[in-house]
Structure formats: C-alpha cells, structure tokens
Amino acid sequence: MTAPFQLGRLPTLSRSTVDRQETLRTNPERLRTRWVTAEVLLLDRKLRTPVREGESSLATRKAVTFGDLPPKDALFLGEWEGVDYWSLPGEPDGEPELVPVRGSWGVREEIPKAGDELWVDLRAYGDQLDDRSAGLFTTAQALRNWHRQARYCARCGGRTERLQFGWATRCQSCGREEYPRTDPAIICLVHDDVDVNGEHVLLARQPVWPPGRYSVLAGFVEAGESLENCVTREIREEAGAEVWDVRYLGSQPWPFPRSIMLGFAARADASRPLTPADGEIEDARWVPRADVRAAFESHGEAVALTGGGTMILPGTSSIARVMLEAWAYADPGA
Structure with a gap:
C-alpha cells in the first residue's frame, strides 16, 4: 500500500x-x-x-x-x-x-x-x-x-554585554540575561484529496517575488497558537482553502533573520475556489504533478504551466524545494 x-x-x-x-x-x-x-x-x-x-x-x-x-x-x-x-x-x-x-x-x-x-x-x-x-x-x-x-536590553534599554562567547547577553544596568531568539514559522505543502498523495499541489506567489516564482504557503506562528492551528489559519488566510490531515514533515533553520521553518503536509478540496489574500498573495493555483516535475527537470529555467503562465521553483537552499521534490516524485497511490 x-x-x-x-x-x-x-x-x-x-x-x-x-x-x-x-x-x-x-x-x-x-x-x-x-x-x-x-x-x-x-x-x-x-x-x-x-x-x-x-x-x-x-x-x-x-x-x-x-x-x-x-x-x-x-x-x-x-x-x-x-x-x-x-x-x-x-x-x-x-x-x-x-x-x-x-x-x-x-x-x-x-x-x-x-x-x-x-x-x-x-x-x-x-x-x-x-x-x-x-x-x-x-x-x-x-x-x-x-x-x-540584541545591543540593548528589552526591559530597561541599557547596553548589553556578551556572555558564553556569543550565546547570551546580559544587561549592564539591570542584569537581565537573554539568549538567541528563533521565531517559529510553519510551511505547508497542501495537495488535493485524490488517492494517497494527490494529483495537484497548491502553490502561490507573492507580488514582490521575481516573475514566475511559486512556492508552498508559509507563515509565522502567533502567540498562544499550536503549530497545527497555525497551518489551518495560514492556509485559510492566504489562499482561502480549508485543510485537514495536517502532518509534520521536518524542519530547517532559516536565519533570514531568525526563523525556523516547520514543514507540514495537508489535504484540501481542489474543486473549491481559491481566494488569495489581497495585497499578500498575487496568485494561488492548483498545479499538477507533471508541471512540478518539469520544473525540477528544467534546471532553474521557467516552465509553462498547464493553466497558463510560467513557474520557477523555490531556491535550492529552502525546505520548500525539498518538500516539493518529495511530493513530485512520490507514488501518487491508489
């Protein structure tokens, strides 16, 4: 199976x-x-x-x-x-x-x-x-x-000094210690509900990206929010899709400037209309597996999409690319 x-x-x-x-x-x-x-x-x-x-x-x-x-x-x-x-x-x-x-x-x-x-x-x-x-x-x-x-204290505004050879700081005024921050963010590959691994993947692009760049959806975890709830909220907010069967895939540090990307997969109904977030998502669409494979085999060049337009995959250092590669070459199932 x-x-x-x-x-x-x-x-x-x-x-x-x-x-x-x-x-x-x-x-x-x-x-x-x-x-x-x-x-x-x-x-x-x-x-x-x-x-x-x-x-x-x-x-x-x-x-x-x-x-x-x-x-x-x-x-x-x-x-x-x-x-x-x-x-x-x-x-x-x-x-x-x-x-x-x-x-x-x-x-x-x-x-x-x-x-x-x-x-x-x-x-x-x-x-x-x-x-x-x-x-x-x-x-x-x-x-x-x-x-x-981290040059100034978040509590009193005093100057900080480094401890542990760069792995902590201490305020010279109030003595407060602080350690390197990492902001958790989810990134989710959403595929349709056909068989085990689906036939289409939900991809989107932001207006500030280079022409043709598409990727899976991502967003920061909010205060008091579980990772799974963040996945559900972000996909709904950015593309208007309701997801289920949320499962963890893996993680990657992303120090641009201080995130860790927590990778997930989920399912959604591809027959329902998408509603890209105004001003944040320029386009969101369901892309067939064959188009994603063609993009991997193009060695960085833009490929034509079945629904019109062109696509370039996420950068080679991103977890988004690893997620898309795993999905594109997985057995669709039956």
Missing part, C-alpha cells in the same frame, strides 16, 4: 556535524587554550563568507592570525573532529572584482571575488556546501543577526 510522502533528504540548512553543546561554550579555559588550533569563519557586512572556487568547504582562517586569545566580538560555533570553530566580522582583501553567479531566486547577481575566493550568500550557496560548512555558516549567520538586534 502506498504511504504518504516524506522528505527524501535533509533540508539544505538542517545539515550540521558540529558539536555545539552548552558545556563547550561555558568553559572559557578550554576555549582559550584551544584557540591556537581553532578556525575562524568570516562574515562581511552583508553576511557573506569566502569559499574557494569549485570547493564545497568554507575558506576559514587560522584563529591565531586574530590574536593570542578570542577577540571580544568572536562567536563560538562549535567543535568538530578536534577543531573549534568561531566566527568574526571580516571583509575581502584589497579591491575585489564582482563576478556574476546564479542567485538565491534563480536570477543572476554579482558577488565579490578576491583571489581564488568567492564571498557567497547562505541562501544562494548553501546547497553547494558540505554538511559541516552548511551548519557552520547557518549558525554564524543566525548568531550575527541576533547580536545586531
């Missing part, structure tokens, strides 16, 4: 090998002693990091080049195979040239190149990194984004 589809692989930014347990970052003596053999991941002002052309590993730097001890703004990322990894702000050397690459939306953009190093964006390049590098880059960006917003 055909089973409901599941994710066929880990989402790109969920891959990680690094040990980041609390006991490591709360042991200053250990971290300072191991600094001489540690590696540093640099992030520029746009949160890009260097990789060497044609390689899948980050181009990290030797920690000792930044001093005998961790600088005050160094963020500890974790340990892997006997090596500690940190993050620091940094920029390309000299006057880098700008080179064209395919960006996170499948469109061309320019990024800095210094020597044999490309300074890449996590959203666009994450899928090309190995598991260790993807996990380090994701963690570094999440922490850096949080610290940009």
